[in-house]
Amino acid sequence: MRFIPWGVRSVVAILSALYFAAHAESVTYNAQVGDEARLSTVDIVSVEGQPCVSLKKLLADLGGQLRVNENTVQVSLRNYSAKMTIGDTTVWAAKEFTMQQPPRIFENDIFVAVGDVTALFVYAFNVDIKTGQPDQPGAPSLPSGRKLCVVIDAGHGGADPGASGQGAITEKDIARAIATQVAKLIGQVCQPKFTRSEDESLSTEKRVGIANGSPKGDVLLSVHVGTSNSKTANGFEFFCPLGSSDATAAKSLALARSMSNAMSESTGLMPRGVRQVPCRIFTGLQMPGVLVEVGFITNPTEEQLIANPEHQQKLAQGIANGIIAYATGKTQ
Amino acid sequence: MSAPQQSFFRKAGLAAWAMFTLILVFCVLLLANELMKSGKSPLDLSQVSEKESAVDVQGPTSASQLTNIPIYVVSADGAALVQESRNIPFGEYTVDNCRAALDEMKKPAQNIGSTAVLPPIAEYNALFLMQGGELVIDFKLTWQNAVPKSASGEAMMVYGVVNTLTQRELKGAKNEQVRSVRFLFEGRAPENLFPVHLDLSNPITPDPQWIRKVETAQ
Known part of the structure; x- marks a missing residue:
């Protein structure tokens, strides 16, 4: 930058500002601050080539404060405070930690990278913060009369039995039984489409290809069971693609939360939560996707439970209720 | 230059070349040994090129x-x-x-x-x-x-x-x-x-x- 004339820099800055004003994207964060749920919608701004959000606006919306003294940024929320330095990735909080990108000054405001927001709030303020609006997830926009096409992927199959516990039942059988039930339950409102309806072995790439192929799915649900070295690990858990600002990731999160709430109601069990991970089934997928692990087959008690057809019916009912709520824009 | 002189210089040159070759082979063997110690195959050129762009490939440090x-x-x-x-x-x-x-x-x-x-x-x-x-x-x-x-x-x-x-x-x-x-x-x-x-x-x-x-x- 040192060798670029000021005039050129000014023109680039003005053009960049005009471009980002015209292409402004925003991200909504919802955070549980103490007993209160708070929301903040902030614009995503490119600062030095990095997608960033205004820390001042984010903190103001969530009830925090920000003070700047020369290069030092002091931030506080609840009873927690942290200190940062412009251009340095270190954050001095109760426990020192490092962000992926340093905080930056832009137009008299302090910006942090979108990818650092979650870590900053968790580490510095012990606040659970997520993207999206969990209470009003965007309903899928479909032409009137067309049903939401739900790709149902029963995990493993054929020569690949998946995980197993102490009994004879394997992951592929549980996944297929629940997938079949879900398809029956959502049939009135949605159009189910299987990646496999028989006991057959399919590669992950083939499953993704089926989902993307005609008729193209609107959402994908992959059914699996959980495993752990801990014999007491239990409960159902949802996994979504990584991403904090794109629409597909946000819709995946909304669908997963809808199913998690509905499954909690249908089974009376506590959900383990919704987490974002880079699963193979999401690679190349051209739609929102969710992978559910319906219970831990490595826990002998839960193995019996998830092998029980009555419990499988409750799990399928919860999944179906969550999908229908998402499809009709009536998520809890 | 007389024939004996020519012969002497040729022999000295060949001896120097042989010595240089021996030193080179010794260095290559040392390098291969170090690569094997750090778990890499000395025959895999892709790993060597990765190593060149990497920093601080070190064995255990003595002063810790x-x-x-x-x-x-x-x-x-x-x-x-x-x-x-x-x-x-x-x-x-x-x-x-x-x-x-x-x-x-x-x-x-x-x-x-x-x-x-x-x-x-x-x-x-x-x-x-x-x-x-x-x-x-x-x-x-x-x-x-x-x-x-x-x-x-x-x-x-x-x-x-x-x-x-x-x-x-x-x-x-x-x-x-x-x-x-x-x-x-x-x-x-x-x-x-x-x-x-x-x-x-x-x-x-x-x-x-x-x-x-x-x-x-x-």
Whole structure:
């Protein structure tokens, strides 16, 4: 930058500002601050080539404060405070930690990278913060009369039995039984489409290809069971693609939360939560996707439970209720 | 120049050339020995070129002191990662500290009911730190069956390793901090065999959603 004339820099800055004003994207964060749920919608701004959000606006919306003294940024929320330095990735909080990108000054405001927001709030303020609006997830926009096409992927199959516990039942059988039930339950409102309806072995790439192929799915649900070295690990858990600002990731999160709430109601069990991970089934997928692990087959008690057809019916009912709520824009 | 003189200079030249060749062969053997010691194949040119672009490929440092570092283990209920403290021989090179932390992550957890993120038989061929803080770990494919095969089981292993090695506490004085971890298995990007559910074709960055923190009000 040192060798670029000021005039050129000014023109680039003005053009960049005009471009980002015209292409402004925003991200909504919802955070549980103490007993209160708070929301903040902030614009995503490119600062030095990095997608960033205004820390001042984010903190103001969530009830925090920000003070700047020369290069030092002091931030506080609840009873927690942290200190940062412009251009340095270190954050001095109760426990020192490092962000992926340093905080930056832009137009008299302090910006942090979108990818650092979650870590900053968790580490510095012990606040659970997520993207999206969990209470009003965007309903899928479909032409009137067309049903939401739900790709149902029963995990493993054929020569690949998946995980197993102490009994004879394997992951592929549980996944297929629940997938079949879900398809029956959502049939009135949605159009189910299987990646496999028989006991057959399919590669992950083939499953993704089926989902993307005609008729193209609107959402994908992959059914699996959980495993752990801990014999007491239990409960159902949802996994979504990584991403904090794109629409597909946000819709995946909304669908997963809808199913998690509905499954909690249908089974009376506590959900383990919704987490974002880079699963193979999401690679190349051209739609929102969710992978559910319906219970831990490595826990002998839960193995019996998830092998029980009555419990499988409750799990399928919860999944179906969550999908229908998402499809009709009536998520809890 | 007379014929005996010519013969003398020719013999001296050939002797010098032979000596130079011997020294060169000796140096190549030394280099091959060092590569084999650090777990790399001297015949694999791709690894050598990777090494050239990497920084601080070091063996264990001699001058190191025991330092307390946090590592992550899987909580008793298998739902989150929790911290434990371990003493490692702390050196000036981040990559050495990461090696020591990986060794600690294979040992049984100290918290009652918690489990280690890596099985005791987990081994790697090589580990090096690239410019920009990407740590590359080339694991051996001998321990795949010891990791629970599910998205949650594999994620606990992956994020346990990544969240531990990217901590500032492991940064040595002579290197930068690890920012992300790239997983290789037998020198290649992971294939369907292991991990089964997670796509590790890109480097993984730390993710606090897996960490269960103990509430400490100020």
